[in-house]
Structure formats: structure tokens, C-alpha cells
Amino acid sequence: xxxxxxxxxxxxxxxxxxxxxxxxxxxxxxxxxxxxxxxxxxxxxxxxxxxxxxxxxxxxxxxxxxxxxxxxxxxxxxxxxxxxxxxxxxxxxxxxxxxxxxxxxxxxxxxxxxxxxxxxxxxxxxxxxxxxxxxxxxxxxxxxxxxxxxxxxxxxxxxxxxxxxxxxxxxxxxxxxxxxxxxxxxxxxxxxxxxxxxxxxxxxxxxxxxxxxxxxxxxxxxxxxxxxxxxxxxxxxxxxxxxxxxxxxxxxxxxxxxxxxxxxxxxxxxxxxxxxxxxxxxxxxxxxxxxxxxxxxxxxxxxxxxxxxxxxxxxxxxxxxxx
Amino acid sequence: xxxxxxxxxxxxxxxxxxxxxxxxxxxxxxxxxxxxxxxxxxxxxxxxxxxxxxxxxxxxxxxxxxxxxxxxxxxxxxxxxxxxxxxxxxxxxxxxxxxxxxxxxxxxxxxxxxxxxxxxxxxxxxxxxxxxxxxxxxxxxxxxxxxxxxxxxxxxxxxxxxxxxxxxxxxxxxxxxxxxxxxxxxxxxxxxxxxxxxxxxxxxxxxxxxxxxxxxxxxxxxxxxxxxxxxxxxxxxxxxxxxxxxxxxxxxxxxxxxxxxxxxxxxxxxxxxxxxxxxxxxxxxxxxxxxxxxxxxxxxxxxxxxxxxxxxxxxxxxxxxxx
Numbered sequence: 001x002x003x004x005x006x007x008x009x010x011x012x013x014x015x016x017x018x019x020x021x022x023x024x025x026x027x028x029x030x031x032x033x034x035x036x037x038x039x040x041x042x043x044x045x046x047x048x049x050x051x052x053x054x055x056x057x058x059x060x061x062x063x064x065x066x067x068x069x070x071x072x073x074x075x076x077x078x079x080x081x082x083x084x085x086x087x088x089x090x091x092x093x094x095x096x097x098x099x100x101x102x103x104x105x106x107x108x109x110x111x112x113x114x115x116x117x118x119x120x121x122x123x124x125x126x127x128x129x130x131x132x133x134x135x136x137x138x139x140x141x142x143x144x145x146x147x148x149x150x151x152x153x154x155x156x157x158x159x160x161x162x163x164x165x166x167x168x169x170x171x172x173x174x175x176x177x178x179x180x181x182x183x184x185x186x187x188x189x190x191x192x193x194x195x196x197x198x199x200x201x202x203x204x205x206x207x208x209x210x211x212x213x214x215x216x217x218x219x220x221x222x223x224x225x226x227x228x229x230x231x232x233x234x235x236x237x238x239x240x241x242x243x244x245x246x247x248x249x250x251x252x253x254x255x256x257x258x259x260x261x262x263x264x265x266x267x268x269x270x271x272x273x274x275x276x277x278x279x280x281x282x283x284x285x286x287x288x289x290x291x292x293x294x295x296x297x298x299x300x301x302x303x304x305x306x307x308x309x310x311x312x313x314x315x316x317x318x319x320x321x322x323x
Numbered sequence: 324x325x326x327x328x329x330x331x332x333x334x335x336x337x338x339x340x341x342x343x344x345x346x347x348x349x350x351x352x353x354x355x356x357x358x359x360x361x362x363x364x365x366x367x368x369x370x371x372x373x374x375x376x377x378x379x380x381x382x383x384x385x386x387x388x389x390x391x392x393x394x395x396x397x398x399x400x401x402x403x404x405x406x407x408x409x410x411x412x413x414x415x416x417x418x419x420x421x422x423x424x425x426x427x428x429x430x431x432x433x434x435x436x437x438x439x440x441x442x443x444x445x446x447x448x449x450x451x452x453x454x455x456x457x458x459x460x461x462x463x464x465x466x467x468x469x470x471x472x473x474x475x476x477x478x479x480x481x482x483x484x485x486x487x488x489x490x491x492x493x494x495x496x497x498x499x500x501x502x503x504x505x506x507x508x509x510x511x512x513x514x515x516x517x518x519x520x521x522x523x524x525x526x527x528x529x530x531x532x533x534x535x536x537x538x539x540x541x542x543x544x545x546x547x548x549x550x551x552x553x554x555x556x557x558x559x560x561x562x563x564x565x566x567x568x569x570x571x572x573x574x575x576x577x578x579x580x581x582x583x584x585x586x587x588x589x590x591x592x593x594x595x596x597x598x599x600x601x602x603x604x605x606x607x608x609x610x611x612x613x614x615x616x617x618x619x620x621x622x623x624x625x626x627x628x629x630x631x632x633x634x635x636x637x638x639x640x641x642x643x644x645x646x
Contacts, residue, residue: 022360022463027553028398028537029364029458031466034357037345041352042455044409044443075351086367086453120367120453130409130443130453132365135352140345143354214351230350 006095006121010102015110020081020136021117030117032082037140041072041133047090047126055171058097060193061127062104068217069131070112070197071270075215077144077206078135080199082117083109085131088124101127112199137206144202148211149231149275153298156210156281158201158272159290161220162252162259163245165266167192169255176254184247191245195270201289202272208284210274219267221315224304227273234301237264240309241295245269264306264314329418329444333425338433343404343459344440353440355405360463364395364456370413370449378494381420383516384450385427391540392454393435393520394593398538400467400529401458403522405440406432408454411447424450435522460529467525471534472554472598476621479533479604481524481595482613484543485575485582486568488589490515492578499577507570514568518593524612525595531607533597542590544637547627550596557624560587563632564618568592587629587637 007026017024023031045065047053053061070080085105089098109116114133137143167188170177177185198215205213214227220237228235244263252259275298276284285292306314330349340347346354368388370376376384393403408428412421432439437456460466490511493500500508521538528536537550543560551558567586575582598621599607608615629637 023466023468027468027470028395029362029401029456029466031360031362031399031463031468033360033463037354037356038361039352039354040405040407040441040455040457042407042409042441042443042453044411044445044447044451044453046411046445046447046451048448049446072351076354078352082363084363084365084455086365088367088369088451118363118365120365122367122369123372124367124369124451125371125448128367128369128411128447128451130365130367130455132363132407132453132455133352134363140354140356143346143352145346145350145354147350 006098009099013099013102013106014116015106018081018113018115021115025116025118030082034136036136036138037143039073039076039078039135039143041069043069043131045129047128053127056193058100059104062101063108063194065129065131066105066108067195067197068270069133070114070199071215073133073135074198074202075213075272076135077142077202077210077213078137079203080112080114081136082115082134083131084118085116085129086120088122088128090124090126093127112197142206144206144210144213146212146214146227146230149227149233149298150211151233151298151300153211153275154278154281154294155235155237155296155298156274156276156284157293157295158198160243160245161269161271162248162263162266163188163191164195164268165262166245166248166251169251173255176251179254180247180250188245188247188251192268195268197270198272198290201286204286205272205274205276205284208276209280210276210284213272213274216269216271216273217267219265221264221304221306223273228302228304234299235296235304236299237296237306239306239314241293243291243293329421332422336425336429337439338429341404341436341438344438348439348441353405357459359459359461360466362396362399362401362458362466364392366392366454368452370451376450379516381423382427385424386431386517388452388454389428389431390518390520391593392456393437393522394538396456396458397521397525398536398595399458400465400525400533400536401460402526403435403437404459405438405457406454407441408439408452409443411445411451413447413449416450435520465529467529467533467536469535469537469550469553472550472556472621473534474556474621474623476534476598477601477604477617478558478560478619478621479597479599479607480616480618481521483566483568484592484594485571485586485589486511486514487518487591488585489568489571489574492574496578499574502577503570503573511568511570511574515591518591520593521595521613524609527609528595528597528599528607531599532603533599533607536595536597539592539594539596540590542588544587544627544629546596551625551627557622558619558627559622560619560629562629562637564616566614566616583637
């Protein structure tokens with residue numbers, strides 16, 4: 001199968017084109033009319049480093065690739081717009097596998113209102129994806145970077161932590177699932193394999209006055225450090241306030257791991273961490289969306305401290321890995 | 324060296340940020356204010372498929388990766404805006420190699436006024452690049468796709484053909500260079516290793532009324548076929564009118580190849596092919612830019628015919644390769 005034939009089959013599987021897109025996939029470039037400000041991010045995913053094909057189906061890999069890219073837009077408070085996907089296909093991924101991958105990407109695109117506006121397909125030694133996403137807002141001021149947190153701001157977190165790390169443990173060591181309800185195991189694995197970009201929560205936080213925001217891909221400790229450094233502030237997280245994913249404690253116990261360590265450094269939860277004035281917390285919660293919890297506060301100074309219930313502190317784990 | 328440390332060194336090497344960029348590399352996403360229409364394209368380049376590290380330096384690889392992506396914007400008549408680059412780094416490319424690659428990308432960015440507004444760095448089995456470029460125009464109508472050519476339009480070509488194919492032959496078979504002036508050899512190799520995106524020519528063609536445009540990456544035969552199919556027209560190219568790159572005839576003779584075949588199916592010249600009303604040809608030429616030559620015309624019907632001086636025709640070579 002040639003590149004153009006494959007691209008033609010891919011185009012047949014794409015969700016409808018959004019209103020900003022005047023010319024979609026299939027030309028030299030897509031044409032859009034953004035009409036305000038855009039947030040744009042690129043992410044690369046490489047087999048053997050970011051995913052393994054014996055642990056995830058092509059559809060799951062495709063879903064997660066676009067979902068994690070969209071998570072960056074959620075962290076800006078942007079509305080999802082367009083995605084551009086480059087896929088490097090290895091010799092042992094057949095046409096059906098390619099199309100399942102595209103179905104995964106197209107599925108999350110349809111669920112989030114994202115237009116797949118362009119792509120490129122090439123051969124590669126291992127399955128490789130690069131996803132560029134473009135999100136939208138009426139003005140640049142409505143898009144929230146990492147650098148605006150101020151001392152006194154509340155630190156708010158969407159959803160719960162540690163689910164993705166527990167799900168990874170369950171995928172790597174299936175025997176850990178034995179003592180857990182099947183529903184819990186399914187949910188935790190799904191947190192690892194099929195994360196949800198918090199797009200509506202991000203827009204609500206931005207509209208409510210969030211001053212700085214980041215999505216938790218590296219883990220709370222590492223990502224809070226990014227936010228603190230960009231804003232020139234310190235951050236204190238109260239460990240007792242952290243919402244832990246249901247089942248995390250049981251998986252951690254079975255694996256001989258500390259649930260708090262998994263929650264703060266496990267990464268890949270793709271929840272949002274935002275700094276905003278305390279009085280705006282209520283306004284930032286989305287009805288029917290993930291729970292919004294105050295988990296700490298922004299301080300004068302520098303660095304991130306995770307305060308334990310016994311008064312001790314947990315230093316954020318190292319996170320500067322080239323992966 | 325960790326990802327963040329490398330990214331910090333990369334950011335130090337970037338050219339200045341353009342006026343549309345409100346928040347550049349280093350946050351969850353870049354923030355831009357496009358203020359009109361955008362053209363966006365993604366390209367992936369994989370070592371061993373699109374380039375070889377024993378034939379091109381990291382700097383050359385970086386330059387070509389961004390230049391060929393920008394060529395897609397040139398083919399839309401867009402002004403260069405922002406680039407987002409994902410790099411997969413193999414174990415045998417050291418820090419200096421990475422930074423040379425970035426210097427190549429940053430060099431062509433500076434030359435074309437492109438802001439490197441975001442990126443991602445990961446490990447990969449071979450050097451892998453994915454480049455997304457965003458170009459700008461005041462309105463969507465000013466961006467030229469492949470689908471608007473009309474019977475009677477003139478077919479115009481920037482620059483000359485076959486230089487990249489001849490350069491590739493010289494790189495693969497250095498003995499062919501023996502009988503050629505050193506200057507010619509250097510120029511032809513450069514056409515292969517360091518192509519120039521025809522951004523100004525593309526904007527001039529768009530402003531002059533080009534109805535359809537494409538850049539020649541696959542080769543004249545293949546790319547003219549794309550344009551003909553998208554527009555629902557036929558295309559006749561006059562072989563005698565095709566400007567051939569200086570030195571192509573000599574390299575072809577030394578290699579036992581047909582220069583016309585190299586010119587029409589060699590690919591990678593990254594010249595622009597445009598359909599426009601005949602009377603607009605003069606207005607579309609850029610002073611000081613590449614020569615604009617009428618090489619054929621748009622016809623009723625379908626398909627591409629390359630008419631030889633003896634009255635015969637050359638069928639465009641097959642071009643649907645997954646590479």
C-alpha cells in the first residue's frame with residue numbers, strides 16, 4: 001500500500017471538519033481562520049519509550065497520543081481546535097494496525113471536537129507519533145501559562161492522583177490485580193492507557209481567573225516545580241489534601257510501594273494543577289466535571305514542598321529524564 | 324543530560340520571537356495571535372529513509388527539515404510564521420550533534436523569519452524529526468490550494484529542475500564529479516542538501532492570482548498529477564520549456580541517466596508549480612527571485628502529459644511510495 005492510498009483510507013475515517021477549518025487534510029497545508037488567539041503544542045511518542053505494543057492496542061496508542069497532546073491545550077485553558085499527526089510506521093504494523101491507530105486518534109478527536117486537519121505518514125524503525133495540536137481562545141490574555149502564580153494563591157487540582165501509576169503497575173504485574181475488584185482494576189488500567197484531557201475544566205479554571213496552570217504529565221512534584229520556577233514562587237502541597245485515585249492504596253500495598261510517592265511522582269495522570277485566587281475556587285469548578293480540590297498554596301520564595309500529616313516533608317522526586 | 328537541560332540549551336540558540344508570538348517555547352503550549360488565516364502543515368523525517376547521517380551533517384539535516392516544511396507554506400502563498408519541532412534522538416548522537424541539528428533549524432528559521440515557538444525532545448532508535456509549520460495570510464482566500472486550476476491557465480514553474488536529483492547522484496557516486504567544475508558540483512549537492520523554500524515567490528504568485536499551487540517534492544510528474552487531480556483538470560507540460568539545472572546534463576551523461584527523467588521524476592527540487600491566468604505571469608515574477616517560466620498549460624480532461632520535442636510523450640513516473 002502506498003502513502004497516498006493509505007492517506008485516502010485515513011481521510012475516510014476522520015471526524016467532520018470544524019468551523020474554523022477552510023481547507024482540511026490533503027493539500028500542501030490546512031487553512032484555518034483562528035479568529036482570536038491560538039495555543040499550539042507538539043508532542044512526540046516513540047514505541048519502547050512512551051508505549052509498548054504488547055501492553056496497548058493501536059487504538060489505545062492513538063487515543064493516548066492525541067489525548068495527552070490535548071492535555072497541554074487544557075492546561076492553557078484553550079478550546080480544542082485542530083490536530084496534525086505524523087505517523088512513522090514500522091514494518092511489522094500492518095494496514096489494519098495503522099487504521100486502528102487512526103481510529104483511536106479519530107475517536108478522541110470526535111469526542112473533543114478536534115479536527116484532524118493534516119498529517120504525514122512515513123516508514124520508521126518503530127511506531128512513532130508526533131502530534132501537534134492547536135487550541136483557541138478569544139484573546140491571548142485568556143490563555144494561561146505557567147508563569148503567573150502569586151504568593152497567596154490557592155493551588156487547585158482536578159480529579160485524583162496516582163491512578164495512572166497504579167494502572168501501570170497493574171499492566172506490568174498482572175498478579176497485583178488478584179485481590180482487587182475487577183471494576184477498580186479496569187478503571188486504573190484505563191487511567192494509564194486512556195487518559196482524559198481536562199479541556200472543560202481548563203477552560204473553566206481560565207475563565208474563573210486561574211493565573212498559572214500546568215497539566216500533570218511528569219508527576220505532581222515535577223510539574224509543580226515547573227510552575228513554581230516559571231512563576232518565581234514557592235509552592236506548598238498538603239499531602240493530606242491530595243485526592244488519591246480509588247484503588248491506589250490497595251495496589252500500592254500489594255506492590256510494596258508508598259501510595260503517596262506514586263501519587264506525587266508517578267506521572268501521567270493528566271490532571272490540571274492551577275494557581276488562582278482562593279475566592280475563585282468555587283467559580284472554577286465544573287458541574288459534572290472532575291472534582292476541584294485545593295491541595296496547597298503559593299508562597300513567597302522558591303521550590304516545592306509536599307507537607308506530610310506528621311509535619312515532615314517529601315522532596316519531589318527527580319524528574320529530568322530524557323524520555 | 325536531561326530533557327529540560329537540553330531544552331534550555333536549545334532555547335538559548337533560538338532566533339528572536341516574531342510579533343505574533345505572545346508566549347514562546349517553554350510552556351505547555353505557545354500562544355500566538357494569528358490575526359487572519361493560517362496555513363499549517365506537518366512533515367516527518369526519519370534517518371535511513373529521508374536522510375543519512377553519513378551523507379549530511381546534523382546542521383544540514385536540521386536546515387533541510389525546516390526548509391522542506393516551509394516549502395509547503397510557500398506552496399500556499401503563506402508568509403512563514405512559527406515552527407514546532409519534535410526531535411527523536413538516537414543513542415549515538417551526542418550533545419554537540421543535537422545542538423548542531425538545532426543550529427541548522429535555527430539558521431533557516433532566522434533566514435525566513437520563522438519563530439521556533441515550541442518543541443519536544445525524546446529518545447528514538449534513529450534520528451527522527453517532525454516539523455509543524457504555521458504560515459499566515461490576511462484572509463483564507465489569499466491562501467492557494469491545489470484545487471483551483473482551470474482549463475486555459477498557464478502552468479508556471481519557479482527556478483530550474485533536476486538539481487536535487489543530480490546532487491543526490493553526486494553524493495552517492497562521488498566519482499561522477501571528476502569531469503565537472505567544482506562550483507557546479509557544490510551547487511548541485513547544495514540543491515539536494517540545502518533546498519530553499521520559495522516563500523517570496525509563493526506569496527507573489529498568490530498575490531498575482533495563482534489559482535492552484537504545489538511544491539515539487541515528489542517530482543514534477545507526480546506533483547503535477549496531484550494538482551490535476553485536485554483541480555479536476557488535465558495538464559500538459561512542454562519538455563522543451565523546462566528549465567534544467569546547470570550541470571544536470573553533464574551529471575546525467577556521466578551517470579548514464581536521462582536528464583529529462585531526472586528533471587521530471589527526481590523530486591526534492593522544492594520549486595513551485597502554479598496554475599494562473601496567462602496574463603498574470605509577468606506580475607507573478609519576483610525581482611531578484613527565482614526565474615518564473617511557463618512550462619505548460621491546464622487543459623480540459625484529466626491526467627498529466629509531458630510532451631517531448633519530437634511530438635512523443637513521457638508518462639509521469641510512479642510516485643506513490645510510502646517513504
